[in-house]
Amino acid sequence: MSRPRVALATVAAIVLAGLAVSGPARAVPSTVVSLAFDDGLASQLAALPVLSAHGMTGTFYVSSGLLGKGSGYYMTWDQLKAVAAAGHEIGGHTRLHSDLTALPLEQAAGAVCDDRAELERHGLHPVSFAYPFAVADTRAEDIVRTCGYLSGRTVGGTAAVALPLATPYLVQTPAPASATGGLAALEAEVTAAQATGGWVVLVFHGLCTTTCSGASTTKVSTLKAFLDWLQARGTPVQRVGDVVGGTAPAPNAAPTTTATCDGAPCPSGWRRTATTVALAATDPEGRPWLTYLTDDGSDPRTSVARWQYQAPYPVTRTTTLRFYSRDQDYRGERPRTLTVLIDGARPAAWLTAPAPYARLHRGSVITLTARATDAGTGGARPSGIAKVVFRDGSTVLGKDTTPVAGTARYTLRWTVRGSTGTHRLTAVGYDRAGNVRTSTVVPVTIGS
Numbered sequence: 001m002s003r004p005r006v007a008l009a010t011v012a013a014i015v016l017a018g019l020a021v022s023g024p025a026r027a028v029p030s031t032v033v034s035l036a037f038d039d040g041l042a043s044q045l046a047a048l049p050v051l052s053a054h055g056m057t058g059t060f061y062v063s064s065g066l067l068g069k070g071s072g073y074y075m076t077w078d079q080l081k082a083v084a085a086a087g088h089e090i091g092g093h094t095r096l097h098s099d100l101t102a103l104p105l106e107q108a109a110g111a112v113c114d115d116r117a118e119l120e121r122h123g124l125h126p127v128s129f130a131y132p133f134a135v136a137d138t139r140a141e142d143i144v145r146t147c148g149y150l151s152g153r154t155v156g157g158t159a160a161v162a163l164p165l166a167t168p169y170l171v172q173t174p175a176p177a178s179a180t181g182g183l184a185a186l187e188a189e190v191t192a193a194q195a196t197g198g199w200v201v202l203v204f205h206g207l208c209t210t211t212c213s214g215a216s217t218t219k220v221s222t223l224k225a226f227l228d229w230l231q232a233r234g235t236p237v238q239r240v241g242d243v244v245g246g247t248a249p250a251p252n253a254a255p256t257t258t259a260t261c262d263g264a265p266c267p268s269g270w271r272r273t274a275t276t277v278a279l280a281a282t283d284p285e286g287r288p289w290l291t292y293l294t295d296d297g298s299d300p301r302t303s304v305a306r307w308q309y310q311a312p313y314p315v316t317r318t319t320t321l322r323f324y325s326r327d328q329d330y331r332g333e334r335p336r337t338l339t340v341l342i343d344g345a346r347p348a349a350w351l352t353a354p355a356p357y358a359r360l361h362r363g364s365v366i367t368l369t370a371r372a373t374d375a376g377t378g379g380a381r382p383s384g385i386a387k388v389v390f391r392d393g394s395t396v397l398g399k400d401t402t403p404v405a406g407t408a409r410y411t412l413r414w415t416v417r418g419s420t421g422t423h424r425l426t427a428v429g430y431d432r433a434g435n436v437r438t439s440t441v442v443p444v445t446i447g448s
């Protein structure tokens with residue numbers, strides 16, 4: 001008789017061990033409820049006193065880029081932080097509430113990862129994600145996983161999710177809470193789950209007190225009555241992240257691309273010669289990366305004119321390059337801009353006054369006048385005239401850096417001096433890249 005008892009005890013031990021490894025969800029009664037509040041709506045703040053009165057916590061999925069927007073429609077960051085401080089879970093919902101299946105891959109990854117990074121920057125550590133518009137596909141699931149989330153939630157599709165979770169990145173829920181369904185519908189979702197047991201994630205959107213407009217709003221009094229009911233029947237309420245369990249992996253960080261010009265840091269100012277721009281990317285996780293660039297100012301993430309960087313790019317005239325890198329999981333950095341300013345063309349300069357062979361009287365004051373214009377390389381924008389230097393032979397008489405408004409005319413007031421006889425006056429134009437041109441000589445005679 002003792003042998004069967006031992007065998008039964010062994011079976012019991014195995015079952016208990018199975019329960020232990022599955023986490024807290026299996027240690028509680030067969031049905032567990034999570035309360036999800038989507039979109040970071042300010043009206044959901046009305047749920048806080050109701051939840052705390054019941055000793056319950058919820059999961060608030062927010063789009064970080066919408067916080068503070070809509071003239072009070074969305075929560076502010078401060079309000080969201082108060083929600084987190086009250087013990088509720090903050091989850092991600094993409095930066096701007098985007099349909100991940102409708103975005104190009106790289107933007108979809110940015111919408112999820114950037115949102116999570118933004119929440120992290122504000123001291124929140126989201127591990128749960130909800131798909132906006134409840135649309136997901138395997139690509140979106142991969143993105144949510146590689147961005148460091150432990151679960152991805154849709155809306156609808158089931159009465160209860162079996163635990164332990166088979167598909168943490170495709171968590172289904174009953175139909176969302178609605179004003180039309182009211183308390184009876186909420187209670188029905190929980191009682192329907194009782195047959196199979198499991199996890200019931202109830203999704204709320206707006207909350208209202210008196211006049212409730214829109215099907216996806218719930219009366220605060222309905223929420224309160226529902227929580228009373230849950231409490232009375234002893235159904236445990238847990239945050240989504242607590243049911244899913246686990247530790248969040250490090251989020252996938254974007255690569256960083258740096259540019260060099262002829263092997264050195266690219267100068268910010270003008271240069272006179274062509275250069276070769278090389279791009280190099282590093283990824284914090286060492287995931288292989290791809291670098292894309294454009295030279296027409298368009299966005300290298302989406303432009304039809306972009307190309308994949310494979311070899312250094314020779315720049316022969318002033319060019320604006322935009323580039324960015326993404327890793328194999330489509331985590332991309334913000335595009336960077338590098339403008340290489342090239343002006344290898346000499347300016348033009350003429351001394352227009354005094355006139356050739358003019359007779360100048362020593363000690364008199366005259367105005368030397370020059371005209372100077374600049375040209376760029378390959379028809380590109382020139383660097384512009386930096387200064388015009390006036391000379392008598394090799395003697396510098398002075399300079400002018402600012403043309404007469406609206407003209408290309410540069411002037412210098414000069415008190416005529418020097419030996420009597422013939423002098424050779426010139427104007428020397430300098431552009432900002434350092435190109436120089438000396439004008440034709442204007443011979444003058446200085447007399448006493």
Ligand SMILES: [Zn+2]
Nearest residue numbers: 038039132133
């Ligand atoms: Zn939403």
